[in-house]
Amino acid sequence: MATLNLTKTDFDQKTKTGVALVDFWAEWCGPCKMAGPVIDELATEYSGKMVVGKVDVDHEQELAGKYGVMSIPTVILFKDGVEVGRQVGFAGKQGYLDLLKKVMQ
Amino acid sequence: MNDKKNYDVIIIGSGPAGLTAGIYTARANLKTLCIAGNIWGGQLMQTTLVENFPGFPDGIQGPDLMMNMRKQAEKMGVEFVDKNVEKVDVSKLTVGQYSARAIIVATGAEFKWLGLPSEQKLIGRGVSACATCDAAFFKDNKVVVVGGGDAAMEEALYLTKFVSSLIIVHRRDTFRASKIMQDRVLNNPKIKILFNTEVKEIFGEDKVTGVQLMTTNDNRMTTYDCSGVFVAIGHTPATKIFEGQIKLDAKGYALKEQETKGIFIAGDVHDHKYRQAITAAGYGCEAALDAERYLSENR
Numbered sequence: 327m328a329t330l331n332l333t334k335t336d337f338d339q340k341t342k343t344g345v346a347l348v349d350f351w352a353e354w355c356g357p358c359k360m361a362g363p364v365i366d367e368l369a370t371e372y373s374g375k376m377v378v379g380k381v382d383v384d385h386e387q388e389l390a391g392k393y394g395v396m397s398i399p400t401v402i403l404f405k406d407g408v409e410v411g412r413q414v415g416f417a418g419k420q421g422y423l424d425l426l427k428k429v430m431q
Numbered sequence: 432m433n434d435k436k437n438y439d440v441i442i443i444g445s446g447p448a449g450l451t452a453g454i455y456t457a458r459a460n461l462k463t464l465c466i467a468g469n470i471w472g473g474q475l476m477q478t479t480l481v482e483n484f485p486g487f488p489d490g491i492q493g494p495d496l497m498m499n500m501r502k503q504a505e506k507m508g509v510e511f512v513d514k515n516v517e518k519v520d521v522s523k524l525t526v527g528q529y530s531a532r533a534i535i536v537a538t539g540a541e542f543k544w545l546g547l548p549s550e551q552k553l554i555g556r557g558v559s560a561c562a563t564c565d566a567a568f569f570k571d572n573k574v575v576v577v578g579g580g581d582a583a584m585e586e587a588l589y590l591t592k593f594v595s596s597l598i599i600v601h602r603r604d605t606f607r608a609s610k611i612m613q614d615r616v617l618n619n620p621k622i623k624i625l626f627n628t629e630v631k632e633i634f635g636e637d638k639v640t641g642v643q644l645m646t647t648n649d650n651r652m653t654t655y656d657c658s659g660v661f662v663a664i665g666h667t668p669a670t671k672i673f674e675g676q677i678k679l680d681a682k683g684y685a686l687k688e689q690e691t692k693g694i695f696i697a698g699d700v701h702d703h704k705y706r707q708a709i710t711a712a713g714y715g716c717e718a719a720l721d722a723e724r725y726l727s728e729n730r
Contacts, residue, residue: 355564356476356494383567394637396568396659397555414555416476418469418513 329369332379334388342407345376345429347422350393350400352384357416361399364419368426375430405429435530438464440722442509443516443526444537444669446473447708448698450500451715452535452722457507459723464510464529471513472497473539474666474699475708479563479589484708496708521676521691532729533693533722536673536685537715540666540699540706545577549633550662557639558660562586565659566593574659575600575642577630583663584612590661591621598623598655600630602647633660668700692729695722 332340332348341348349365351358362380369378383390383398393402393409403411403425411428413421440456442449445467457463475481478493487496505511516538519526524534542560544550550558559565562576566589574594576587579601587599599616604626606613616622625644631652632643641656668684670677677694678686684703685696697718698711 352564352567354567355561356478356492357470357561357564359494359498360470360472360476390568394556396557396638397559397561397565399564400555412555415560416470418471418515420469420514 327369327373327378329366330377330379332381332386332389334386337379337381337389338407340377340379341404344406345426346404347372347376347378347426348402348404349378349380350383350390350395350398350402351380352382352398354384355398358399361401361416364422365401367419368422372426401425403428435525435528436464438462438510438529438531439726440464440533440535440719441466441524441526441529441531442535442537443519444468444473444535444539444698444700445471445501445511446475446497446537446539446698446711447500448539448700448711448715448718449473449535449537450497450504451712452537452697452719453504453509453715454500454507455716455719456535456722457504457509459719461723461726463508464512464531465504466516466526466529467511467513469513469515471501471511474542477542477561477563478585481708516672519672519676521673521694524693531693532726533695535695535697535715535718535722536677536700537697537711537718538669538672538700539711541669543662543665543667545630545662545664547630547633549635550660553633553635553639553660556637557635557658558633558662560662562589562661565661566590569594569659571595572658573597573656574661575630575655575657576661576663577601578663578665579603579606579608580663580665581608581612582665584608584616586661586663587622588612588615588619591619594621594659596621596623598625600625600628600642600644602627602629630660666699668703670700693722693725695719695725
């Protein structure tokens with residue numbers, strides 16, 4: 327499954343059950359351009375096991391504010407709608423895999 | 432004999448030095464592996480418009496420049512591994528599970544933080560290393576930029592498009608930045624400059640609320656309310672994995688002349704003087720040509 331583009335209207339519904347990995351990003355951010363393809367890879371590799379989404383902070387300032395995102399890329403890991411971890415700044419694929427270890431075997 | 436995967440050349444690092452080296456060695460028909468790091472591309476991935484790399488009359492975005500260089504290297508046949516190097520044995524010319532007949536060290540330099548516990552706690556919550564990434568979160572707020580080089584000037588100028596006001600805090604009495612960048616900063620009405628000043632503490636629990644400043648000449652303490660702190664105090668050479676294996680200078684920069692045969696050095700890991708994308712690319716080319724010659728003479 328591809329990375330879902332999340333907005334404030336569907337964010338809660340899409341992330342409220344199971345595991346969700348959400349990338350807060352914007353067009354104008356260099357490191358976000360590195361993170362994007364890695365997040366897409368994870369979306370394919372973990373298809374059916376978790377929701378992988380992205381939030382464009384330019385259009386979704388409310389969501390960025392709600393989750394205290396003040397630096398991008400920030401990737402937040404949710405379990406049943408509750409934040410269980412976050413990675414600020416591009417961490418490479420390994421960094422995101424390490425984050426996932428918190429909820430996956 | 433040896434169960435490692437063999438290459439002619441292994442390049443460690445994927446900034447302008449590493450990628451340029453790769454373009455040259457692969458084009459010379461040398462089987463080349465670039466170990467690019469978890470976060471590939473080097474310092475330029477954190478920049479915006481690069482105006483001084485020849486060939487781009489309207490400038491080019493730093494990340495785009497690096498993506499182009501990587502594409503070019505891939506097209507020439509360089510193989511990439513996007514992982515950090517954990518173990519290197521210089522005397523045996525091995526890097527983890529790979530071995531080579533020559534290694535080009537192009538690990539560059541790592542971002543330097545202030546080193547305050549409060550800073551670590553607040554990274555991503557007002558403390559930032561990337562104005563172009565995060566400036567928009569500080570619209571109509573007050574921020575502090577720390578540093579005195581071109582990077583600090585660039586961060587400050589970019590931030591002025593968003594913030595209400597900002598101060599640049601610099602521990603020396605003059606900037607190290609280029610004249611053109613200094614002039615742009617000095618002529619910007621939104622920017623105030625505090626020379627001879629250091630950040631001693633960053634205040635805030637969930638987000639930055641201010642900083643404590645101290646003058647370096649008479650230790651006077653003041654506080655300043657702000658919601659963001661952008662750090663741009665430079666870089667340190669990324670040579671930790673080579674300690675005890677290659678020759679370093681007192682500050683940890685790799686020396687160009689190495690005793691071990693087959694080791695070549697390129698870019699900011701060695702160069703603390705010029706530190707430009709174009710000089711790094713030039714050093715990458717130089718190292719690649721040296722490696723080529725060495726390999727043809729030592730079959």
